[in-house]
Amino acid sequence: MSEGADWPTGRLLSTAARLVEHAWDDVLTGYGLTHSRLVILHLLSAGPATQRELARRSGMEEQTMGRMLRGMEEHGHVRRERDPADRRRSVVTATDDGRRALDEVVGSGSADDLLADVLAGSGHDAAEFRAALLHVVQHFARRRWPDGGQG
Amino acid sequence: MSEGADWPTGRLLSTAARLVEHAWDDVLTGYGLTHSRLVILHLLSAGPATQRELARRSGMEEQTMGRMLRGMEEHGHVRRERDPADRRRSVVTATDDGRRALDEVVGSGSADDLLADVLAGSGHDAAEFRAALLHVVQHFARRRWPDGGQG
DNA sequence: CACGAATGCTCACCATGCTTAGTGTTGTAC
DNA sequence: GTACAACACTAAGCATGGTGAGCATTCGTG
Numbered sequence: 566m567s568e569g570a571d572w573p574t575g576r577l578l579s580t581a582a583r584l585v586e587h588a589w590d591d592v593l594t595g596y597g598l599t600h601s602r603l604v605i606l607h608l609l610s611a612g613p614a615t616q617r618e619l620a621r622r623s624g625m626e627e628q629t630m631g632r633m634l635r636g637m638e639e640h641g642h643v644r645r646e647r648d649p650a651d652r653r654r655s656v657v658t659a660t661d662d663g664r665r666a667l668d669e670v671v672g673s674g675s676a677d678d679l680l681a682d683v684l685a686g687s688g689h690d691a692a693e694f695r696a697a698l699l700h701v702v703q704h705f706a707r708r709r710w711p712d713g714g715q716g
Numbered sequence: 717m718s719e720g721a722d723w724p725t726g727r728l729l730s731t732a733a734r735l736v737e738h739a740w741d742d743v744l745t746g747y748g749l750t751h752s753r754l755v756i757l758h759l760l761s762a763g764p765a766t767q768r769e770l771a772r773r774s775g776m777e778e779q780t781m782g783r784m785l786r787g788m789e790e791h792g793h794v795r796r797e798r799d800p801a802d803r804r805r806s807v808v809t810a811t812d813d814g815r816r817a818l819d820e821v822v823g824s825g826s827a828d829d830l831l832a833d834v835l836a837g838s839g840h841d842a843a844e845f846r847a848a849l850l851h852v853v854q855h856f857a858r859r860r861w862p863d864g865g866q867g
Numbered sequence: 868c869a870c871g872a873a874t875g876c877t878c879a880c881c882a883t884g885c886t887t888a889g890t891g892t893t894g895t896a897c
Numbered sequence: 898g899t900a901c902a903a904c905a906c907t908a909a910g911c912a913t914g915g916t917g918a919g920c921a922t923t924c925g926t927g
Contacts, residue, residue, distance in 0.1 A: 569853050574831050574842075575736050576755060577849040580775055582733035583884070584856035585726050590885095601913065604727060617875060624731055629914060631876060636912085653875040653922045680725050683855050689848040691725075697840040698728040699721060704834050705735035734914070741915090752883065768905060780884060782906060787882085804892045804905040 585680060592673065596666045602637055605630075606667040609643065609659040616645075616655050624706060642666060736831060743824070747817045753788055756781075757818040760794065760810040767796075767806050775857060793817060 569577065586600045593599055598606070604623055608614065614622075620630040634657060637643045642663035648654035659667070684691040723731075737751045744750055749757070755774055759765065765773075771781040785808060788794045793814035799805035810818070835842040 569850055569857070574846050574849065575740060575751075577846065577853055578729070578736055578831075579733045579751070581849050581852045581856070582730045584775075584853060584860065585729055587860065587885085588856055589726060599912070600726075600730070615875075624735075625913090626915065627876065628878085628916085631878095633913075635877095651875085651923070655876070680729075680852070683852060684848055687851050687855075689844070689851060693840070694845065694848045695725050695728065697835055697845045698725065698732050700838050700840060701732045701831070701834060702728055702735060704838075705732070705739055709735065709738065738915080750882070766905075776883090777885065778906065779886085779908085782908095784883080786907095802893070802905085806906070 588679065593670060596670050597640060598666055598670060601633060602642065603670060605633065605637065606642065606659055606663050609657060610667060613656050613658040616657060619657060739830065744821060747821050748791060749817055749821060752784060753793065754821060756784065756788065757793065757810055757814050760808065761818060764807050764809040767808060770808060
């Protein structure tokens with residue numbers, strides 16, 4: 566790395582995301598997880614869901630979600646079963662292993678605090694930063710999925 | 717997508733980065749570029765550089781840089797030549813085609829303005845957002861490459 | 868019931884990131 | 898001048914993002 570100061574903001578955004586993900590991963594690999602798989606376990610903690618629902622709620626494509634779930638299933642973090650009422654659907658459930666991994670990671674020095682600390686410790690307003698990020702996400706998400714599909 | 721409001725900040729950061737990159741790419745593909753390749757052309761606009769230099773200055777691994785340069789070379793955006801004075805090194809130069817593509821993209825409604833507009837149009841301070849991002853990048857970069865290698 | 872549209876998911880492929888393990892070149896110490 | 902270390906890059910393989918195409922199932926309409 567080095568400068569950064571003269572980069573366009575979009576590049577800063579990408580680099581920041583990559584670096585923060587990487588910092589998380591150092592913790593996560595110990596639990597057999599990755600940054601993205603954690604998101605899925607988080608979504609599943611509210612109860613079982615279909616792949617399509619998980620994809621929409623996480624802003625991923627269904628193909629990506631399907632592939633990640635396959636990996637997680639092989640790893641024993643989730644279970645996929647065809648919905649008997651609609652055999653097109655796969656119903657995804659977190660296994661005990663998956664729930665335990667989520668609990669342990671969340672319990673052990675959450676990476677979210679890490680980011681907030683880094684900002685707050687340098688005079689930046691972490692809450693305002695977060696609000697701006699949320700606005701960016703919602704703006705571009707609306708642009709990309711204009712139906713705005715809530716649910 | 718949908719909610720977002722209850723996501724951890726790290727997840728918001730990743731998603732924002734992905735969405736913004738995607739918005740850029742819509743423009744870039746027209747010029748035979750991608751988000752990451754644009755970064756390389758930007759670095760090369762200051763003059764030729766070795767792969768190692770490019771990797772360090774963009775915060776990528778050398779392997780990733782090598783692969784991207786190979787693709788860009790095949791596409792005609794850059795040229796790679798062994799340094800006759802040190803045959804370990806590849807000296808990378810932007811071709812006329814590469815420089816032209818960079819100019820056209822930068823000239824045509826830069827994506828950076830897009831991000832700033834989105835923020836400013838909603839009461840957020842784009843400059844402060846950028847400063848916070850820069851701080852995050854520099855903090856985690858120092859953590860990852862402690863040598864701090866400047867130059 | 869039959870047919871076409873919509874739905875939910877999979878496959879195959881590309882682009883970037885990472886990692887570990889090489890290869891060849893240069894510099895250095897003896 | 899020869900051996901060893903450091904350097905610059907390459908190769909191969911995994912994970913995650915995207916895309917387009919295709920398959921099986923269900924729904925809706927007649």
